[in-house]
Amino acid sequence: MRPALLLLLGIALVLAVLGSALAGSVHISLAEILGAVFRGRPLSTVDREILVSIRLPRIFAAVIAGSALSVSGLLFQGLFRNPLADPYVIGSSGGAVLGASVGIFLFPAVSVGGFSTITLLALAGSMTSITVVYAIARVNGRTPVVSLLLAGFAVSTMLSYSSYFLEALDQDFGVGSRVLASWLRGAISTPTWTQLVIAVILLATGLAGSLPLARRLNTLALGEEYASQLGLHIETVRILIILIGSILTAVAVSLGGLISFVGLIVPHVARLVLGPDHLRLLPVTALGGAIFLLIADTLARTILSPAEMPVGVLTAFVGGPFFLYLLRKTRQELQA
Amino acid sequence: MTTLLEFADVSFGYTAEPILEAVNATVSAGECIALIGPNGAGKTTLLRLAAGMLTPASGEVRFQGAPLRRRSRQHIARSIALVPQNLDVPFAFTVEQIVEQGRTPFIRALGGLQRTDREAIENALELTDTGYLRARIFNQLSGGERQRVKIALGLAQQPRLLLLDEPAQQLDIARQMEMMQLIRSLRSQGITLLASMHDLFLIDDTFSSVCSISPGEPLQQGPVDEMLCPESLERIFHCPPGSLPRKEICLA
Numbered sequence A: 001m002r003p004a005l006l007l008l009l010g011i012a013l014v015l016a017v018l019g020s021a022l023a024g025s026v027h028i029s030l031a032e033i034l035g036a037v038f039r040g041r042p043l044s045t046v047d048r049e050i051l052v053s054i055r056l057p058r059i060f061a062a063v064i065a066g067s068a069l070s071v072s073g074l075l076f077q078g079l080f081r082n083p084l085a086d087p088y089v090i091g092s093s094g095g096a097v098l099g100a101s102v103g104i105f106l107f108p109a110v111s112v113g114g115f116s117t118i119t120l121l122a123l124a125g126s127m128t129s130i131t132v133v134y135a136i137a138r139v140n141g142r143t144p145v146v147s148l149l150l151a152g153f154a155v156s157t158m159l160s161y162s163s164y165f166l167e168a169l170d171q172d173f174g175v176g177s178r179v180l181a182s183w184l185r186g187a188i189s190t191p192t193w194t195q196l197v198i199a200v201i202l203l204a205t206g207l208a209g210s211l212p213l214a215r216r217l218n219t220l221a222l223g224e225e226y227a228s229q230l231g232l233h234i235e236t237v238r239i240l241i242i243l244i245g246s247i248l249t250a251v252a253v254s255l256g257g258l259i260s261f262v263g264l265i266v267p268h269v270a271r272l273v274l275g276p277d278h279l280r281l282l283p284v285t286a287l288g289g290a291i292f293l294l295i296a297d298t299l300a301r302t303i304l305s306p307a308e309m310p311v312g313v314l315t316a317f318v319g320g321p322f323f324l325y326l327l328r329k330t331r332q333e334l335q336a
Numbered sequence B: 001m002t003t004l005l006e007f008a009d010v011s012f013g014y015t016a017e018p019i020l021e022a023v024n025a026t027v028s029a030g031e032c033i034a035l036i037g038p039n040g041a042g043k044t045t046l047l048r049l050a051a052g053m054l055t056p057a058s059g060e061v062r063f064q065g066a067p068l069r070r071r072s073r074q075h076i077a078r079s080i081a082l083v084p085q086n087l088d089v090p091f092a093f094t095v096e097q098i099v100e101q102g103r104t105p106f107i108r109a110l111g112g113l114q115r116t117d118r119e120a121i122e123n124a125l126e127l128t129d130t131g132y133l134r135a136r137i138f139n140q141l142s143g144g145e146r147q148r149v150k151i152a153l154g155l156a157q158q159p160r161l162l163l164l165d166e167p168a169q170q171l172d173i174a175r176q177m178e179m180m181q182l183i184r185s186l187r188s189q190g191i192t193l194l195a196s197m198h199d200l201f202l203i204d205d206t207f208s209s210v211c212s213i214s215p216g217e218p219l220q221q222g223p224v225d226e227m228l229c230p231e232s233l234e235r236i237f238h239c240p241p242g243s244l245p246r247k248e249i250c251l252a
Helices: A003-021 A030-038 A046-079 A094-105 A117-137 A145-169 A175-185 A193-220 A225-227 A234-256 A260-273 A279-301 A310-333 B043-050 B073-077 B095-106 B113-128 B145-155 B173-188 B231-237
Strands: B003-012 B019-026 B033-038 B059-063 B080-083 B163-165 B192-196 B209-214 B217-223
Touching: A003 A030, A003 A046, A003 A260, A003 A279, A030 A046, A030 A094, A046 A117, A046 A193, A046 A234, A046 A260, A046 A279, A094 A117, A094 A145, A094 A234, A094 A260, A094 B003, A117 A145, A117 A234, A145 A175, A193 A225, A193 A234, A193 A279, A193 B095, A225 A234, A225 B073, A260 A279, A260 A310, A279 A310, A310 B113, B003 B043, B019 B043, B019 B192, B019 B209, B019 B217, B033 B043, B033 B173, B043 B080, B043 B163, B043 B192, B073 B080, B073 B095, B080 B145, B095 B145, B113 B173, B145 B163, B173 B192, B209 B231, B217 B231
Parallel strands: B033 B192, B033 B209, B080 B163, B163 B192
Antiparallel strands: B003 B019, B003 B059, B209 B217
């Protein structure tokens, strides 16, 4: 059943990419695109420019961000042993935005080993905030819903407003402010192809790193003490989850800013279909997240055409009620 | 009988105040020992020390002659399994998925379950009579079923020594009898057992000996009938002499 499901999701992703490439205020037909891909028939210069420089980068950005957010949600839910741990809810996205803002306002032109300081600081911000939330929210090795949500709320709020603080320090009201504004609204940008290549490398690293962690997340579900009794190196696993989850969050944030609830909805739906085994969930979550965010972003840029809304608006509309439903369900389970 | 586990002058406390002081005890291969003592005497702590989850402040816990603290957790988990009182699982794992986790100490860094692992899992399900529950969600099981699945999880580790923390707690009387039947059948399989027991009435037919810990008293080990006689229990549980009924408790 699993290979069939993956194949199905793969086909859905290809269709979603095609559909999204067709959608937009300038009409480009399917025949034109297929002709260009399979027959080598050249597109008109304008169409080509729209596809290659605008639509495709944006499509790939949504695919990468959706996949990264969903998998980091899956990892964090396993680490916190709590289905509500979404990168946005627990503050790791906020940390990445703050880190990236420090990069954009204070060290915009510096790069370390090919990676811009913006990416590296986003990663550092995400890791720091998740570590803080993790340390605060845990009570006797467990993470009760209330303490997780409160710690996540406090840290996210602080971080988002710290980003505004940095913006206020910015003297020339330039590029940085515009980028920050789009991050905070959760709008997927149209990245350059270089940015996309770096994002793909980081996503691939994150997915590859998640694979050996998946089985360990199943063991971790028994509780840290039990998992450690079974010979699991809790500290190593914990650090790896925080590192890899943060890499994925940072990738997503660098492409789309604060997109809420994707990391909550996608793993949850996957869990409903496949059960909680993280090994089975991982590939399905990665593909499902890509499809979900791509469709959401395509809708976000077309339904109010010619105006666009940030995809963060849509995911919040869908994800908010979903989050409340999950919260209610978790509460019932706690009372039972 | 060969000594499997040995406590040599073990002291331990979570704070500066020690819970266990200079404890000496041995568990030989094939024994089935009930660990008794008043609430808060340190039964769970003793089990956790025996599983290498805690390190003694002084003294040494040895398994097959070698100090536990020198062994890796993974190494220990291949010989000793501790079944905790409570196991809460946040997601809807099935019984089989839960029991599979018992193979964690045997799985290579990037590997999966091998044939030997599958066999160990099947064996554990069979011994605990939980095979028919394999596809059920662990969180939806009754108390007695859960308890048996927890023991299956411990057995999947194929331990030389199985430590049970209050296996009969919060079970109704029929489920308690089932649990004791399970312990007897594990004992007949040659599995060495140390179980903390709250309910003294359940000990008699099932365990081969009793070990008692009590604040201010040295740890004692002895045959069931001697250890469960009223005089002994009054000392262990700090009751005034003559306060325990002479007939009912002294079942032996």
